[in-house]
Amino acid sequence: MSDSAAPQGIPAPEGESRLIETDYEVGQDNLQPRLGPFGLDIHNPVFAISGLTIFAFVFLTLAFQSSVGPLFNGLREWLTSVLDWFFLASANVFVVVCLLIIATPLGGVRIGGPKATPDYSYAGWFAMLFAAGMGIGLMFFGVSEPISHFSSSLAEDAGTPQSWAPLAGAAGDVVESQRLGMAATIFHWSLHPWAIYAVVGLSLALFSYNKGLPLTMRSVLYPVFGERVWGWTGHIIDTLAVFATLFGLATSLGFGAEQATAGLELLFGIPATDVSKVVLIIAITAVALLSVVAGLDAGVKRLSEINIVLAALLLLFVILVGPTLAILTGFFGNLAAYVEYLPALSNPFGRDDANFSQGWTSFYWAWWISWSPFVGMFIARVSRGRTVREFIVCVLVIPSIVSVLWMTAFGGTAINQIVNDGYTALQDAALELKLFKMLAPLPMATIASFVGIVLVIVFFITSSDSGSLVVDTITAGGKINAPMSQRVFWCTFEGLVAIALLLGGGLGALQAMAVSTGFPFTIVLLLACYAIIRGLMDEPR
Numbered sequence: 001m002s003d004s005a006a007p008q009g010i011p012a013p014e015g016e017s018r019l020i021e022t023d024y025e026v027g028q029d030n031l032q033p034r035l036g037p038f039g040l041d042i043h044n045p046v047f048a049i050s051g052l053t054i055f056a057f058v059f060l061t062l063a064f065q066s067s068v069g070p071l072f073n074g075l076r077e078w079l080t081s082v083l084d085w086f087f088l089a090s091a092n093v094f095v096v097v098c099l100l101i102i103a104t105p106l107g108g109v110r111i112g113g114p115k116a117t118p119d120y121s122y123a124g125w126f127a128m129l130f131a132a133g134m135g136i137g138l139m140f141f142g143v144s145e146p147i148s149h150f151s152s153s154l155a156e157d158a159g160t161p162q163s164w165a166p167l168a169g170a171a172g173d174v175v176e177s178q179r180l181g182m183a184a185t186i187f188h189w190s191l192h193p194w195a196i197y198a199v200v201g202l203s204l205a206l207f208s209y210n211k212g213l214p215l216t217m218r219s220v221l222y223p224v225f226g227e228r229v230w231g232w233t234g235h236i237i238d239t240l241a242v243f244a245t246l247f248g249l250a251t252s253l254g255f256g257a258e259q260a261t262a263g264l265e266l267l268f269g270i271p272a273t274d275v276s277k278v279v280l281i282i283a284i285t286a287v288a289l290l291s292v293v294a295g296l297d298a299g300v301k302r303l304s305e306i307n308i309v310l311a312a313l314l315l316l317f318v319i320l321v322g323p324t325l326a327i328l329t330g331f332f333g334n335l336a337a338y339v340e341y342l343p344a345l346s347n348p349f350g351r352d353d354a355n356f357s358q359g360w361t362s363f364y365w366a367w368w369i370s371w372s373p374f375v376g377m378f379i380a381r382v383s384r385g386r387t388v389r390e391f392i393v394c395v396l397v398i399p400s401i402v403s404v405l406w407m408t409a410f411g412g413t414a415i416n417q418i419v420n421d422g423y424t425a426l427q428d429a430a431l432e433l434k435l436f437k438m439l440a441p442l443p444m445a446t447i448a449s450f451v452g453i454v455l456v457i458v459f460f461i462t463s464s465d466s467g468s469l470v471v472d473t474i475t476a477g478g479k480i481n482a483p484m485s486q487r488v489f490w491c492t493f494e495g496l497v498a499i500a501l502l503l504g505g506g507l508g509a510l511q512a513m514a515v516s517t518g519f520p521f522t523i524v525l526l527l528a529c530y531a532i533i534r535g536l537m538d539e540p541r
Contacts, residue, residue, distance in 0.1 A: 045235050047475040050242040051489070058496050061504040068504040076363070076512035081354070083519060084362035088348035090522050091365045094195040097529045098392050101202075106536040107389030111202075112209040114540055118385035127308040128382050128466075129395060136256040136459045138189070138311075138406050139452065144434040145188070146411025147418070147427060150181035152355070178415050182330070183337035185407050187345045188360065190338070190400035193368040196525065198395045200376025202388065203528045206535050209384050214478020217241040217373060217524065223531045237524060238474050241373040244521045245474075246497055247513040248370030249467045253498040255432075256460040257281050262432040263453040267446065278499050284457060285495030288464035292487045303462045310455050314448065315409055321442050322413040330412045331405055338404070363511060366518030369525060377470045388536065414438045464494055 061068050080087075101107050110116055118125070153176075203220040213219035218234030225233050257280050261272040270276060291303060319327050351357045383391055417423040417438065429437045439448045468491035473479065476486065501509040 046238045046242065046477070047486075049235070050239050050475060051493075053239075053243075054246060054493055054497065058493075058500040061500040061509075065504045068509065072501075072504070072509035072512035076508065076515050079366070079512075079515045079519060080358040080362040084351075084358045085348040087362040087365040087369075087518075087522065088346065088357065090369075090526060091192045091196065092346055092348070093526065093529060094199050095191050097532070098195045098198050098396050101532070101536070102389055102392050102396075106533070107387065107392065109206075109210070109388045109536050109539040111205045111386050111388065111391060112384040116209070116385040120382055124305065125382055125386075126394065126398070127304045129379055129399065136252045136259075136456060136463060138403065139435065139456050139459065140255045140259050140432065141185075141189075142406055142410035142435065143414045143426075143438045144431040146181055146185045146407060147414055147434060148181075149184040149356075150177055150415050150418075151427065153177040153180045153184075174419055178419070179333065179337040180341060181415070182334040182407065182411060183341045184345060184356070184360075185411055186334060186338040186404050187342065188364045189403040189407060191396065192346070192365065194396045194399050196365070196368045196372050197375045197379065198392050199525055199528055199532065200372040201379040201383065201395060202391060203532050203535075204377050204380035205383050205391070206388075206532065206539075208380065208478070210539055211535065215377065215380065216474050216478035217377075219478065220528050220531055221524070223534045224527050240517070240520055240524065241474050242471055244370040244372070244517040245374040245467060245471050246494060247501075247517045248367060248372075249374060249463060249494050250498040250501055251367060251511060251514040252371070252463055253281065253284075253460060253494070254502050256284075256456050256463075257498070257502065258432040259435065260453055260456045260460070262430070263436050263449060263456070266433065266436050267449055267453070274503060277502055281495050281499050281502075284460045285464060285491065288461045288468070288495075289488060289491050291461060291465040292468055292491050293484060303458060303465070307455065307458050307462060310451060310458065314451050314455060315406060317444075317448055318409045318413055318439075318442070321444075322409065323416045326416055327409050327412050331408045334408050334412075335404060363515060366515040366522075367511070368518075369522050370514045370518040372521070372525065373474070374467045374470045377473060378466050381473075410435070410438065417441065464491060467491075467494055 120128070200220075204215060204217070207213045207219045207222065208215040211219075211222075213222065216238055217240075218229040218237045221234075221237060222229050228234070229237070257277045258272075261270070261276050261280055264270040264276070265272040345361075379395060386394070414426055414434065418427050421441070423441065426434060426437045435452055436449045439445050439452065442448060468487050471490040471494075472487045475490070501513060
């Protein structure tokens with residue numbers, strides 16, 4: 001979009017949704033690209049800036065592998081220690097905004113206008129929401145995080161920096177340590193991260209389908225910056241969104257590669273070396289490319305539905321063959337513990353629990369925020385026709401409940417094995433192996449572990465292909481049908497970024513880049529909260 005292009009119809013006429021006049025052709029339901037040299041739609045400078053910057057980053061990281069590791073680790077520690085209060089306070093704002101919209105008449109606005117109808121069934125819609133949002137993370141942290149918090153809260157010396165204030169009273173108390181460890185885990189995987197996704201998804205859907213603006217992050221801030229979003233102000237916003245998406249995805253792909261190779265070594269004796277991780281990332285990126293070429297409905301949607309079925313089967317297996325009664329009763333008990341300790345866990349000020357608030361929470365919130373352009377734009381694309389209240393309930397509440405059940409089943413089973421069976425090998429295992437160590441004592445452990453590896457890989461693929469679709473949309477100025485070669489380009493570069501960061505500094509480097517891109521984008525999301533309220537107030541309900 002040229003700097004002189006200006007939107008028409010802000011706000012849109014009552015009850016209507018209208019596309020703006022821009023420098024590309026308007027189709028019935030989307031924006032048609034005007035192709036330039038080599039069949040590419042790269043008139044928007046965001047493509048060139050982000051593409052060249054990412055290329056330079058990958059090259060320099062691979063060229064100076066021995067030097068960048070300490071740099072990345074130091075960057076992460078500095079950001080999470082200095083800005084932990086900012087990340088925690090911002091996440092609280094996102095939750096409050098979402099709950100207020102649900103409870104007010106603003107929730108009656110329909111995405112796409114009063115006469116819009118949903119593009120997908122509830123089953124297909126929810127499958128895509130969940131697969132894009134947290135798949136790899138639940139697999140990696142579903143066992144390891146509850147064990148970590150349980151062990152920390154059980155520590156006899158509750159005054160050390162390794163403990164955390166909300167759980168200090170649980171030192172030496174096994175039952176209370178289990179409750180509070182699960183409450184801390186649920187805190188990281190329920191309302192707060194999904195509120196981040198809901199803010200981005202709702203703002204994009206509202207300003208694209210109801211206001212007629214391109215489906216890109218700059219459109220969200222039109223109420224804040226006005227016509228400047230079509231110039232360099234908008235270019236900077238979209239470029240930040242591209243960086244956040246790529247590095248947030250790379251972090252998740254790194255976790256997935258670590259866990260999948262660890263599982264393959266445990267089951268089949270394939271060494272979990274850097275070479276095997278790189279080969280796995282290349283192979284999965286190749287499959288993701290095939291899914292990208294197949295398109296949203298034939299590729300991403302189908303893989304997401306396969307993922308949901310496999311995840312449901314694995315969850316049901318753990319519930320049935322694990323401590324079933326403890327899991328079912330623990331679900332409600334863990335929810336109660338979460339509500340009880342939520343004020344202390346989410347308090348951004350006056351904390352003396354650096355290991356938890358900085359090492360866990362602030363990293364998580366920065367990671368979710370770096371993911372938010374990707375997940376938010378993806379769920380915006382598949383959510384037309386839903387009311388705003390329906391959108392937030394389904395994006396915020398239902399996935400949170402599923403996350404609680406998942407963590408209760410996997411984390412609760414693991415803690416039960418440690419406490420009741422004395423299974424110390426699970427407690428001492430590396431993070432990427434804890435899922436497979438938890439499954440080992442259960443019946444049909446080999447089959448269950450293999451299903452776990454497949455789940456990690458398919459979640460890997462759905463994240464990569466849907467992420468490339470989102471980045472392509474941003475860099476093409478909001479057009480959802482840009483040339484296929486551009487989607488292939490971004491899908492390939494996602495894999496290259498993950499490889500570069502893994503070789504350059506391991507998971508520490510991946511986490512550092514997620515946090516560093518999440519910080520500036522947090523400011524964008526805070527401004528988006530204002531834009532959502534203002535935009536909804538102009539819509540018919």
